[in-house]
Amino acid sequence: MxxxxxxxxxxxxxxxxxxxxxxxxxxxxxxxxxxxxxxxxxxxxxxxxxxxxxxxxxxxxxxxxxxxxxxxxxxxxxxxxxxxxxxxxxxxxxxxxxxxxxxxxxxxxxxxxxxxxxxxxxxxxxxxxxxxxxxxxxxxxxxxxxxxxxxPNCVAIIAAVPLWPLHRLSPIARVIASTYQAASGAGAAAMEELRASTAAYLEGRHYANTVLAHPYAFNLFSHDTAVDPATGSNGEEAKVMQELRKIMALPDLRVGITCVRVPVLRAHSIAMTVEFERPVGLDEVRAALSAAPGVRLVDDVAGNHFPMPREASGQGDVLVGRIRHDASDPSGRSVMLFVAGDQLLKGAALNAVQIAERLLP
Amino acid sequence: MxxxxxxxxxxxxxxxxxxxxxxxxxxxxxxxxxxxxxxxxxxxxxxxxxxxxxxxxxxxxxxxxxxxxxxxxxxxxxxxxxxxxxxxxxxxxxxxxxxxxxxxxxxxxxxxxxxxxxxxxxxxxxxxxxxxxxxxxxxxxxxxxxxxxxxPNCVAIIAAVPLWPLHRLSPIARVIASTYQAASGAGAAAMEELRASTAAYLEGRHYANTVLAHPYAFNLFSHDTAVDPATGSNGEEAKVMQELRKIMALPDLRVGITCVRVPVLRAHSIAMTVEFERPVGLDEVRAALSAAPGVRLVDDVAGNHFPMPREASGQGDVLVGRIRHDASDPSGRSVMLFVAGDQLLKGAALNAVQIAERLLP
Incomplete structure (x- = not known):
């Protein structure tokens, strides 16, 4: 300047x-x-x-x-x-x-x-x-x-990375998602509370949680943001819904989501049903995801090896697997995925640095 | 005899x-x-x-x-x-x-x-x-x-207890679910592997898992049953789908489910979207669940207190909360729930004993 x-x-x-x-x-x-x-x-x-x-x-x-x-x-x-x-x-x-x-x-x-x-x-x-x-x-x-x-919100980023190539393959009408969110989304103190409260649990000691509202050791709970009584969505869910629409420039995208905090340290996972406007084949879904920047397929059916927070942590890709048609939609328009991405990296710091990199001459 | x-x-x-x-x-x-x-x-x-x-x-x-x-x-x-x-x-x-x-x-x-x-x-x-x-x-x-x-399968039981009164309220057409399944479903040895591997992680020691296929400490993974390449469903998911249909005598019930093992000791949670054949009101949903045997509403919006494995453990009810319309279905026919039940009790031992009790004179 x-x-x-x-x-x-x-x-x-x-x-x-x-x-x-x-x-x-x-x-x-x-x-x-x-x-x-x-x-x-x-x-x-x-x-x-x-x-x-x-x-x-x-x-x-x-x-x-x-x-x-x-x-x-x-x-x-x-x-x-x-x-x-x-x-x-x-x-x-x-x-x-x-x-x-x-x-x-x-x-x-x-x-x-x-x-x-x-x-x-x-x-x-x-x-x-x-x-x-x-x-x-x-x-x-x-x-x-x-x-x-x-x-964006970390869940919105981790969801958008695979949803976008799918939407370019064939327009998406609806997303239904359940999250498995790591401690890191609530900050370093929450990560430490997960470690310390788990150690206390294993040693039979009482632990008074101070960072999160509920006991965290070997427990999970609905995301700690406030629930809007009018919609029933909590703050995190509302963010993901509206941010996905803005990021993908799809103001009419219908999103239903449940955000849950799980006892994992730093990578978020999401189970998604993606409903397209027309039936899609799994081969074209896999091809679109394989070619997508920022996505890595981890979908080893024979080896029962799919996206996991442990493998998503410390690296920049969104891992995508469990690719299959949703058995509850006989039209063939709905595809289920399980994804995992590092909340601190692609869900936050890495995405920010990638934005900046693209502003360099 | x-x-x-x-x-x-x-x-x-x-x-x-x-x-x-x-x-x-x-x-x-x-x-x-x-x-x-x-x-x-x-x-x-x-x-x-x-x-x-x-x-x-x-x-x-x-x-x-x-x-x-x-x-x-x-x-x-x-x-x-x-x-x-x-x-x-x-x-x-x-x-x-x-x-x-x-x-x-x-x-x-x-x-x-x-x-x-x-x-x-x-x-x-x-x-x-x-x-x-x-x-x-x-x-x-x-x-x-x-x-x-x-x-039945533990997830099928824990899902059926709240689904049945909802179906009696108004016929259910479709269920989309993601599970958060505890170690206990894989037996006492898996519970011990969760404890021991977590202790090792916290102490910086290596732990070689022997019971489950993947590292379990602060990790989660797709259920360890084999995935059928033809359907993409794993064995656990297939069980839940077919058992729910048999238990509820609804051979055409459409079920899409993702089964995930989370680092929790003994209670399973499930995020569900329940799609009814007609629009339903949340008051009638709450009333049906409140009156249902085996269900306990834990749906404190103001206190951000919803079903958690810690509170589901060691007791016999299926806890149900986060009751809201699915924002992705503008028809008003889809309701989201989050439920938790003790896998070893209502998901297994208690249900078996309850069956037997009802055969007594």
Whole structure:
């Protein structure tokens, strides 16, 4: 960003919607991570390093509580700074993952200061002026951004990656899904609560859960977001429904979903029935998925080897298997799938970095 | 059973289908448990004790490996005997839970010896001459038994208990389900593998799984039964589909299901979309479920408290909650539910004992 651009942007801190459309990144952007010490923040740092992101500088921002801590990036020790209104001077790319409140307050400031914000929170996802992007699906939507690009909900991303090539194969009318969501979606503290409460259970010790609302050791429960009495959907389910429609640009896509937290550390799984508008063959479904970016078929019927969180963790693909017709729909229009993807990577940090990579010259 | 009856039955060991229809039990039956040391066997013993089953004597049978061990019933120590062809002399009720092979071999012998067999294995479930019974649904089917009554698959039982009152409210056309199945369904050794592999994981030790095909600690996987390449369904899914149709006497009920093993110890959960033939109101759904035997509503929207394996474990009801219309079906005919039931109790031992209780005079 030129100093002139910086000045123009900084002149109106709330003006992110008025910035010129589609600013791209310079070849070697100055990058900031907001929420650098969180579960996703740590993965953002790792993704930038692992993927050789061509940044010129990296600023790590977090709450004042974390200021003074350090993190290592490319063998250099970086100090973590407290986030403030002046944190974004000279920043070209700001990767936010510190919750909706922080994003609402600081993402417009960062955008106004000239940064492109890729925001992992739900703050701006359904804002008409903000693209909601899964690069394999709708990277082109990024082109219209006005300073902020939203990274979708983790379930929406992991579902969209296989749903999009299927929709391109043959239009999808309806999706019915049940999720098996990992602790990581509730943050590093929830992952630790799963570990600690499970250890206590195994040792016969009492454990008082403080992060999640229900005991987690060898237990599962409906997603902890509030249920809307009017619809019966919880917040997570509502996000997935509306975000899938926006990402896939299918405002009439019908989605029914049950979101469940299971005692798994960091990869989400989803059982889906995908109802197409016309009957589809399994061979064409498999071919479409095989050719799809970001999808890896794990569908070894003879070996009874299908997508599992353990194998989805620590890698970037969405694993897809158990591909079959839904026996409850004799029309042949409904196909069942079981998918798994790393919630912290493709469901969050990796998707954000992939969005940014595609804005590089 | 009189000596004459015993003699007549023993004369033809394979004649269980030729016994007089509907023998009921005497007021104080002599009872045998086959598989007394297994996960379900232990619960059978506990159910008989807890429910004050009016037995006159109890014989505990198991493999020769377990012979000589003991178990306590009503403060008396009972020796466990090796199962043999002569184990059923004088037995009125034989509760089998030692796998399909043992049931195929010994259940006809027990029936021919005059016992009523309640068989927890899948050996006879789809035999037209064998009733498949969930007492809350089709206890009357027991009346037609010819010596063997089959106890259904655990998922089929836990699903049928809430589906039946819904079907009586308004005919059901289709069920789409995803399961969250506990270790107990694979036996006591699988429960121990979950505990031991999780402890190893938490301590950073390697654990080589020997009971289940995949690592279980903080992981989940498609049910370990073989997938039929022709249908894409695994063995568990096929059982649930066909058993639900038989239990509910709905040969045309369309069922699509994905069966998944999750790292939970002993209660199964199921996310279901129930499609009725006509639109239904949620109030009538709730009223039907509230009044249904064996169902307990756990549907506290304000408190975000819904069925969980932890609360389903160790008790006999099927917990039902997350009752809402499926947002993907604008017709109002589809209702979503989340249910949980103890796999070892209502999914196995308790259901078997309940079947037997209803055969008492």
């Amino acid at each position: 030129s100093p002139d651009q910086h000045f123009a942007a900084a002149a109106d801190l709330s003006a992110h919607t008025r910035l010129p459309a589609s600013p791209r990144l310079p070849a070697n952007p100055a990058v900031a991570i907001v929420g650098a010490t969180g579960a996703v923040g740590v993965e953002l740092l790792a993704c930038l390093e692992d993927r050789g992101f061509p940044l010129s500088s990296l600023r790590l921002l977090a709450s004042p509580r974390s200021a003074g801590k350090t993190a290592v990036f490319r063998d250099r020790t970086l100090a973590i700074e407290a986030l403030g209104e002046n944190s974004f001077a000279g920043i070209d790319l700001a990767l936010f993952s510190a919750g909706s409140g922080i994003s609402r307050q600081y993402a417009p400031i960062a955008a106004a200061a000239g940064a492109v914000v890729v925001d992992n929170s739900s703050a701006f996802r359904m804002d008409d002026a903000v693209p909601l992007v899964v690069p394999e699906v709708n990277q082109a939507a990024s082109e219209g951004h006005r300073g902020i690009i939203a990274n | 009189s000596p004459d009856q015993h003699f007549a039955a023993a004369a033809d060991l394979s004649a269980h289908t030729r016994l007089p229809a509907s023998p009921r039990l005497p007021a104080n039956p002599a009872v045998a448990i086959v598989g007394a040391t297994g996960a379900v066997g232990v619960e059978l013993l506990a159910c008989l004790e807890d429910r004050g089953f009016p037995l006159s004597s109890l014989r505990l049978l198991a493999s020769p490996r377990s012979a000589g061990k003991t178990a306590v019933f009503r403060d008396r120590t009972l020796a466990i005997e090796a199962l043999g062809e002569n184990s059923f002399a004088g037995i009125d009720l034989a509760l089998f839970s030692a796998g399909s092979g043992i049931s195929r071999q010994y259940a006809p012998i027990a029936a021919a010896a005059g016992a009523v067999v309640v068989d927890n294995s899948s050996a006879f479930r789809m035999d037209d001459a064998v009733p498949l019974v969930v007492p809350e649904v089709n206890q009357a089917a027991s009346e037609g038994h010819r010596g063997i009554i089959a106890n």
